[in-house]
Amino acid sequence: MGGAGHVWSTCEGSHEEEWRHSVAPIPKDKILEAIKTMEDDLELTHDDSFLPPSGELKPNSNYSDDDDHEDSRDDSYYFDKEVEATFLRAVHENIQESHLILEINSLKLSYNKLAADCAGAVFYAMMKYALDTPHSSADGLLQNVQAVFTKWKKALTSYLTDIDEQIEVILKFEEMCGESAKEFAPLFTRILHYLYNEDVLEEDAILSWEAELKDADEADKVFVKQAQKLIQWLKEAPEEDDDEEE
Template identity: 55%
Template sequence: MFDDDIEDESNFPPSADSINTDADDANDPNDDYGYFEREVEVTFLRAIKKNKVEVATFELKSLRLAYNMDSADCAGAVFHSMMRLAVDTPHNSASELYRNAASIITKWKGVLGFYVKHIDEQIEVIMKFEEMCQEDYAELVPLFAQILHFLYDKDVVQEDAILRWGEEKAGADESDKVYLIQSEAFIQWRKEASEEEDEEEDS
């Protein structure tokens, strides 16, 4: 699903030394997942500094065992680190922020790939993205559907994960459907494509 060779991007963000690694104010210091998420971010930034995927994968495996986290927890934490890096990397517009995110996802999707082999883990990534937009990263809100589409294009999340997330959100309160509504056109496109494929198989 993921390529071992991660291509370089000319506009890749600055080194880890220039990125703020302090925990978010929203993180509860007494919460194991909060600690874990922060450790994942530090590990991810260290891997960026060394420009080695294997550094991240080895150390993240150790963290996962130490904190007794499952793959979905790791997927959410790694994706959080990637998107936080995109936000922390200098940008002057939404389009530049999108390019930051796209560059980071493209270059480092191999790290995330170890933890999104199953649909539930991919849904966790989408839900983590929602959580980030709702709580701390307002800049990402207008880019939600665009980045979701990019994650699909890069095989980070599969069609089934997106459609299942959409189905689960369909019964939510209107206030909790902001990102579903934003992604409606993309989800409808994938639904129609899936239905056409099913019809072709049945014919």
């Protein structure tokens, strides 16, 4: 963010309260420290209240109703981070895919999330890992994506029980391409087609995603426009099949 620079002290002692009430952004380490303190206080106050093993990062939710929206956003942030950390641990420790799914299910219960939330978080973790794996070209990045899905696809498809969850994956991919992982942007259509071929995404999900954006602003149609050839092919494919049958 822009603006005049200012060095904010991270000293302990009497300065501890300063960062709590300051208008400056709170350092991430202070956020995690505060969460840990809240969790410790909760355990001391309620003997029978413990965090589940998979909820180490989940913040206390004792806030006013006015903060509900912000709480939900923070809750989703921590959920996504825990899913990503769980996925990376499974990769690096070669944990079985079925065990990974069990751990994600535990997080789902801990954070009271829906299958669509899990689908979005798992997809993000898989794609982020593919992006972080060394590659020297767009084709190399695509190969990374294919390698990740070859091994871990079931961890995602376990949460894709209906079209809405598949649309959530497409929306997450759009978000990544436009914000946090722009290197995927030129590959959007190729990866979307790959996910269709791998039965991760169904035709109806892709066409429903396009339909939802029909009246959207032009700025929100960047990737649906990029995928027009694929979308047109999907629309015409059933007609071609019918012609062949006749």
